Amino acid sequence: MSSNRIVLGDNQFGKAENHLVKVTKHGSRHSIEDLTVVSQLHGDFAAAYYDGDNAHVVPTDTQKNTVFAFAQAGVGSPEDFLLRLGQHFVDDFDWVTGGRWAARQVTWDRIEVDGVEHDHSFFRGGSGGETRTAVVKLVGDEQHVIAGLEDLSVLKTTESGFVGYPVDQYTTLAETTDRILATSVTGRWLYNTTDLDFNATYASVKRIMLEVFTNHYSRALQETQYLMGKAVLEAHPEIDEIKFSMPNLHHFAVDLSYCDVENDNEVFWAAHSPYGLIEGTLRREDLGDTDKIWKGVPAFA
Numbered sequence: 001m002s003s004n005r006i007v008l009g010d011n012q013f014g015k016a017e018n019h020l021v022k023v024t025k026h027g028s029r030h031s032i033e034d035l036t037v038v039s040q041l042h043g044d045f046a047a048a049y050y051d052g053d054n055a056h057v058v059p060t061d062t063q064k065n066t067v068f069a070f071a072q073a074g075v076g077s078p079e080d081f082l083l084r085l086g087q088h089f090v091d092d093f094d095w096v097t098g099g100r101w102a103a104r105q106v107t108w109d110r111i112e113v114d115g116v117e118h119d120h121s122f123f124r125g126g127s128g129g130e131t132r133t134a135v136v137k138l139v140g141d142e143q144h145v146i147a148g149l150e151d152l153s154v155l156k157t158t159e160s161g162f163v164g165y166p167v168d169q170y171t172t173l174a175e176t177t178d179r180i181l182a183t184s185v186t187g188r189w190l191y192n193t194t195d196l197d198f199n200a201t202y203a204s205v206k207r208i209m210l211e212v213f214t215n216h217y218s219r220a221l222q223e224t225q226y227l228m229g230k231a232v233l234e235a236h237p238e239i240d241e242i243k244f245s246m247p248n249l250h251h252f253a254v255d256l257s258y259c260d261v262e263n264d265n266e267v268f269w270a271a272h273s274p275y276g277l278i279e280g281t282l283r284r285e286d287l288g289d290t291d292k293i294w295k296g297v298p299a300f301a
């Protein structure tokens with residue numbers, strides 16, 4: 001018979017959706033960092049749950065205040081910011097043994113006026129429209145950093161096909177050697193060090209993804225995903241593993257024969273749903289089990 005004694009399992013608490021905008025001012029030239037931060041502490045909090053004893057409960061309000069106070073000294077990169085923030089809680093409170101700190105960062109680009117970038121006016125940009133993501137996990141003395149991006153929209157109008165799949169009584173899909181390939185990339189990658197230029201590495205990973213998306217004939221989104229991840233891992237020894245979630249955003253050539261108009265792959269119906277969902281992990285062959293590090297991080301959609 002199962003026990004009626006109820007015990008506390010995994011727990012964490014903190015403040016979510018701390019939307020932080022940091023303006024850095026060099027005279028009249030301003031720049032913006034815009035990120036939404038989650039802070040969650042791990043440690044010895046059993047007394048709070050069992051007995052209502054809050055002696056170990058660093059208030060979520062204090063966690064929120066700490067996020068904004070730390071921003072005054074600058075953000076730099078979401079990864080470095082979260083590492084500083086998390087380490088503060090572990091260092092200052094004996095019973096805090098680790099935690100999870102995460103950020104989603106959006107880009108503001110300078111508005112150009114008469115071909116000149118403005119000092120203090122911006123528009124929500126970021127070519128590809130993606131959101132940059134970062135997660136820091138502290139477990140005792142271990143520091144784990146998972147960087148990533150969401151919603152990097154890419155499309156190519158040819159150099160993609162899909163043939164050779166099994167056919168059964170339900171198959172209606174026609175083979176094609178010329179189709180639109182479109183997706184919105186969510187990717188997250190696990191670093192094996194914290195000693196690196198996170199901004200430069202992020203820019204490089206994104207550039208590699210875009211280059212590889214376009215530099216081959218795609219036989220399936222699965223193959224393209226593998227090639228993108230492989231190229232990232234080959235170029236960056238400081239990355240051990242990368243996880244992707246990519247919708248296959250179907251574009252169907254419209255049959256215009258009903259009005260005697262020829263359509264040679266020029267007019268498409270961009271279907272919103274249903275969509276294919278292609279997900280995969282690329283990792284170094286000798287990498288050990290990383291499931292614990294990924295726990296709580298949305299790896300796949």
Ligand SMILES: O=c1[nH]c(=O)c2[nH]c(=O)[nH]c2[nH]1
Pocket residue numbers: 162173219220221222248276
């Ligand atoms: O790249 C593709 N992968 C699939 O798994 C698939 N399935 C499908 O119907 N079309 C496609 N395209």
